[in-house]
Amino acid sequence: MSRSLTIGPHTSDTPVVLAPMAGVTNMPFRLLCREFGARHSANDGGFFVSEMVTSRAIVERHPETMRLVTMGERETPRSIQLYGVDPATIAASIRVLRELDLVDHVDLNFGCPVPKVTRKGGGAVLPWKTELFTRIVTEAVKAAEDVPVTVKTRMGVDDSHLTYLDAGRIAEEAGAAAIALHGRTANQHYSGHARWEAIASLKQAVTSIPVLGNGDIWSAEDALRMVEETGCDGVVLGRGCQGRPWLFADLAAGFAGKPDRVKPTLGEVARVLIRHAELLIEFFEDEGRGVRDLRKHVGWYFKGYPVGGKARHALATMESLDDLKEKLSVLDWEAPYPGEPVEGPRGRAGHPKRTHMPDGWLDSREISQEHRARLHEAELSVSGG
Numbered sequence: 001m002s003r004s005l006t007i008g009p010h011t012s013d014t015p016v017v018l019a020p021m022a023g024v025t026n027m028p029f030r031l032l033c034r035e036f037g038a039r040h041s042a043n044d045g046g047f048f049v050s051e052m053v054t055s056r057a058i059v060e061r062h063p064e065t066m067r068l069v070t071m072g073e074r075e076t077p078r079s080i081q082l083y084g085v086d087p088a089t090i091a092a093s094i095r096v097l098r099e100l101d102l103v104d105h106v107d108l109n110f111g112c113p114v115p116k117v118t119r120k121g122g123g124a125v126l127p128w129k130t131e132l133f134t135r136i137v138t139e140a141v142k143a144a145e146d147v148p149v150t151v152k153t154r155m156g157v158d159d160s161h162l163t164y165l166d167a168g169r170i171a172e173e174a175g176a177a178a179i180a181l182h183g184r185t186a187n188q189h190y191s192g193h194a195r196w197e198a199i200a201s202l203k204q205a206v207t208s209i210p211v212l213g214n215g216d217i218w219s220a221e222d223a224l225r226m227v228e229e230t231g232c233d234g235v236v237l238g239r240g241c242q243g244r245p246w247l248f249a250d251l252a253a254g255f256a257g258k259p260d261r262v263k264p265t266l267g268e269v270a271r272v273l274i275r276h277a278e279l280l281i282e283f284f285e286d287e288g289r290g291v292r293d294l295r296k297h298v299g300w301y302f303k304g305y306p307v308g309g310k311a312r313h314a315l316a317t318m319e320s321l322d323d324l325k326e327k328l329s330v331l332d333w334e335a336p337y338p339g340e341p342v343e344g345p346r347g348r349a350g351h352p353k354r355t356h357m358p359d360g361w362l363d364s365r366e367i368s369q370e371h372r373a374r375l376h377e378a379e380l381s382v383s384g385g
């Protein structure tokens with residue numbers, strides 16, 4: 001199956017997007033994914049989106065946020081995900097990014113289910129308020145000018161309050177360049193299965209811009225199957241590549257019709273871990289911080305590999321690059337690729353949860369004065385989706 005994906009002026013020969021993941025898809029991880037994607041693609045195997053940043057933090061130019069959105073030379077196009085609740089602030093943040101020449105593609109986050117966001121009416125529960133959603137996308141597109149704006153959303157709040165078909169039509173009319181759907185409601189969080197049939201319905205409803213499918217892709221075969229079953233124009237991949245950046249090589253090969261798949265030995269995984277550590281140290285300009293940031297990746301990298309509890313624990317307390325190398329050296333580098341145990345679900349899972357919302361949020365699709373007055377709180381101290 002050979003096909004490309006076009007987002008505004010940018011085309012990739014591989015219809016794949018690295019999902020924005022707070023705390024994960026920073027520059028070092030994006031670069032690793034690109035390096036693998038480039039093995040079978042002239043465009044690094046797709047689009048690689050930043051962790052989400054809040055529009056307010058951009059407008060206020062918080063130093064940490066500005067560092068998160070400053071991309072490496074190797075990163076083109078530069079895809080930045082914004083989270084916000086106020087059309088004017090979103091527009092202002094996009095103007096800042098454009099003025100500073102930091103962005104080639106803006107992705108808007110309407111999928112975040114975390115309570116501190118939805119409790120105030122933000123994230124995955126925002127598209128319920130159709131007029132507000134329309135204004136955010138419209139103002140974003142206007143401010144972005146020739147920079148394409150994409151929308152990422154969930155199916156809705158719960159099965160009785162689905163929003164994705166309206167969101168798709170509104171995004172299309174407002175000038176969005178693509179819409180991505182995670183096939184879960186906010187109530188589902190990361191539990192159960194992503195419902196790919198919703199992606200197929202969205203593809204039927206939205207005909208003039210690419211529809212991207214997201215949820216539960218763990219291999220290149222899954223990605224090809226999602227495209228086949230739903231008709232979507234591309235796939236967005238999150239947890240499946242945690243600890244497996246080489247999945248982007250598999251995806252690029254798969255979409256190019258090649259059978260090549262990366263099946264790393266334990267030693268090859270260890271080498272990627274060292275490369276990841278080096279990139280993190282460079283990014284944070286701080287060896288301790290870089291290595292500590294890598295700790296959370298260790299469990300993902302070694303999932304399914306014969307690495308005992310003691311070695312995992314030792315790696316979880318590593319303090320320096322030499323320390324990492326020493327702790328890796330005791331592993332059996334010749335241990336072969338374990339196959340299936342590496343290939344299934346990984347990362348966040350859990351149970352369905354009732355979504356917290358402002359009182360009366362679901363009573364109407366218009367936003368009340370009272371809700372509007374408190375909306376800005378949905379953007380304070382937010383990270384992660």
Ligand SMILES: Cc1cc2nc3c(=O)[nH]c(=O)nc-3n(C[C@H](O)[C@H](O)[C@H](O)COP(=O)(O)O)c2cc1C
Pocket residue numbers: 019020021022023024051052081109110111112152182194214215216217236237238239240347348384385
């Ligand atoms: C650790 C983590 C952080 C995430 N952060 C974001 C985020 O910042 N923005 C966003 O739109 N989605 C975020 N998501 C959701 C993913 O982008 C994606 O929609 C979701 O994981 C489903 O895709 P998957 O099944 O391929 O993982 C996050 C998910 C995880 C697991």
